[in-house]
Amino acid sequence: MSDPDGIPEAATIDDIYEQLEALEETVDDPTEQTEVRRTMTLLDRVAHNGAVGRVITEFTGKDKAEAFLGSVIIGMPLLVEDGVIEIGEFLAETPAFFVANGALAVVMVVGILYIADFREVRITDPYLGVVPRRPLWVLGIACGTATAMMTLWGRVTWEDPWVNLCQVSVIVTAMAIGGSLGDILPGER
Structure with missing residues (x-):
């Protein structure tokens, strides 16, 4: 189930990653694209270091x-x-x-x-x-x-x-x- 903004009620790391990918496609400034990619890398590290959901x-x-x-x-x-x-x-x-x-x-x-x-x-x-x-x-x-x-x-x-x-x-x-x-x-x- 989603709220009116289309965000799932029980959001997962994958949902956040998908949102960041969509954001990466919409920004056209190279600095902003780099920042979105850095955020995606950080999210990937957090998701795989065992701290989330452990x-x-x-x-x-x-x-x-x-x-x-x-x-x-x-x-x-x-x-x-x-x-x-x-x-x-x-x-x-x-x-x-x-x-x-x-x-x-x-x-x-x-x-x-x-x-x-x-x-x-x-x-x-x-x-x-x-x-x-x-x-x-x-x-x-x-x-x-x-x-x-x-x-x-x-x-x-x-x-x-x-x-x-x-x-x-x-x-x-x-x-x-x-x-x-x-x-x-x-x-x-």
Whole structure:
């Protein structure tokens, strides 16, 4: 089915290529023809490099490294902000908000990985038959990275474990978002 302009509702790479071929025939300026040909070459490369239409099913060591890198890139600026400490203290005073913050991290990770449709990601071989590997690893990497960095940099001393856990959870939430994006956006071949 097409819209009124004759563009198919479910357009494919081939449809785009055909449109570019038609455009190439109609332009008469050599510079414009060269630009159309360059665009066609670029489209051909994109279509054959595996990034378009590829379904992500595995979770490899490379994915874990990308999740770690995404966590660090997003979380690093927050580690030096005193607001994180204050937010953590607030969460410690209001345990329901601490739980809500944890739930937010899980929902954001699942949403980015499976719902936001950046890339098609499928759940394969879940732990115990129900727990998807990818979000569990992304959350685990974010948690481990946040805990290690906040401890290493003296942001938490663990003298008051509950308050420090709440402070770390603020960074975990941000790092989990970064880890999700770091995992799925770079793409794989």
